[in-house]
Amino acid sequence: MLYRENGQFKSSYRADQQIFPILQDRVAILALLALAFVAVPVFASEYLLRAIFVPFLILSLAALGLNILVGYCGQISLGTGAFMAIGAYAAYNFQARIEGVPLIVALLLGGLCSTVVGVLFGVPSLRIKGLYLAVATLAAQFFTDWAFLRIQWFTNNSSSGSVSVAGLNVFGVPIESPVQKYLLCLGFLVVFALLAKNLVRGAIGREWMAIRDMDVAAAVIGIRPVYAKLTAFAVSSFIVGVAGGLWGFIHLGSWEPAAFNIDRSFQLLFMVIIGGLGSIMGSFFGAAFIVVLPVFLDKLPYWFNVPLDTATASHLTFMVFGALIVFFLIVEPHGIARLWSTAKEKLRLWPFPH
């Protein structure tokens, strides 16, 4: 009744091709942005901002990057953590070695370094496909784990690869309180989400999807696999690298290579798959699910006053997490984004479906 496009006529190509063609969607997204930029910083507690919102924003950004590679271009990658690590450590090096590099520039340069390495590790994808490629991308993961632990130059000669940053500021405004961190991450996320959405709607996004659906057929109709695959790797690892920089600089403050180990890669892949492959919206749903679930599971025993020792609790968390993931995959293999679009379809006809 409320969510219906009747009477919304488009009289120009511009109007026809906008991101949200339905008026109600535009209103909703504006409301959501207002909520995120104004209401959340005002009302959310410091703990909520620090423990949930900031990780959620940064991991959504990383999931968004990964979704471009896995969901849109169909190249499974198990090495996302590596590209996050490269983004974080490269940004750290730019800040530590060059006097007066602004934070945002350092983060973007970190993303650029990640892009270069991403393209390098993307080259085998021209020949290796499917699960073979998935395992081969683990080479990137283990290599960077090792490099940041053993090659002292990358970590400015700190032992065991642990580095820390302090005194961050953007345009002279210090980034210290959770609200400031939150707003910075939100700014990055909104810009990159808009960018990603427009990329996947454009010519290049169509090329990626053609490659995903069948790369031989795509090549036959004139799409260059080299170009399409490598750009997907480049864009994806750029976004993931920036997310890694944010994760290190904003969320952790001081970190070591283990912060970006293989578990992080799996976590991001879970987000993308549970959220929905090939959906920008899905990246957010997946990140929300995976970030909130462990916090929720940790808290659950306290709410019900069930005393559990920490070992049992952590094992239980593992079990429930694993079981829920399997459950979700069985119930909706196409991810939460599919549920979302089904709900929207239903809403269009509600309350008179016939």
Place this chain on the structure above:
Amino acid sequence: MGFFLETLFGGLMVGMLYSLIALGFVLIYKASGVFNFSQGAMVLFAALAMARFYEWIPKWFGFDNKLLANVLAFAVAVAIMIAVAWVIERLVLRKLVNQEHITLLMATLGISYFLEGFGQMLFGSDIYKIDVGMPKDPVIVLEKLLEGGVLINKEDLYAAAIAAALVALLALFFQKTATGRALRAVADDHQAAQSIGIPLGRIWIIVWSVAGVVALVAGVIWGSKLGVQFSLSLVALKALPVVILGGLTSVPGAIIGGLIIGVGEKLSEIYIGPKLGGGIEIWFAYVLALLFLLVRPQGLFGEKIIDRV
């Protein structure tokens, strides 16, 4: 020269153990098209069950015979792995038929989280010992040919022999029995196999059980070497490059891939490692596999990938 040979033998032995884990991957991939990431968790789970029942069974029944305790514990562990296979088939695989590779891969990751949590909750999370009476003392061979001879760990020799025997047994099972033939048929083409009356569900349970037993054997061998603890589930990560190097669908590939990775890893650690700062084992295996794949994208013995439009 003696040192080189020692390293080479060491690599071959380790490689044999990698093959054992890789075998579990290949068996399941062939029969159900699932890239089973939970193989490592299954190794851990099986080894934990074995180690704990080895302690518990003599206590419950009040006898003190090491051999009997080992045999009983092994039998119980086999039963548990079969039960696990049955549950996985019932609750997960059956509901995910015809899904994409990556969905199935993620589902097995979920299973592996579950098994890791469940196993440690059930059996405890300390370090346990498995003692199946493998000799720990080293032997020196080739003393006549080389000065000082070549030092070999007897335990490794036994382990390699067990692994080889298991592989031979599996090969016989696949080639000579009716069930084995059914398994190969399913591996070839699910639909065709089903249409001539091969029960897919039962075949999957059998394959996952066999993979569970292979995981148990791997767990026992690795466990008696390193002790049974959480890190056991990580050996699966070392078996992954073996699987893709040998080819996802090939049993001999798993063996030869394992040997190549084992030897390459040990030799590189000794001869290249010091120049790069050490600890290169883990990524070297992957890079080696990657280089092989660039030449043969389907692995050494995998089925040729043919793309048709």
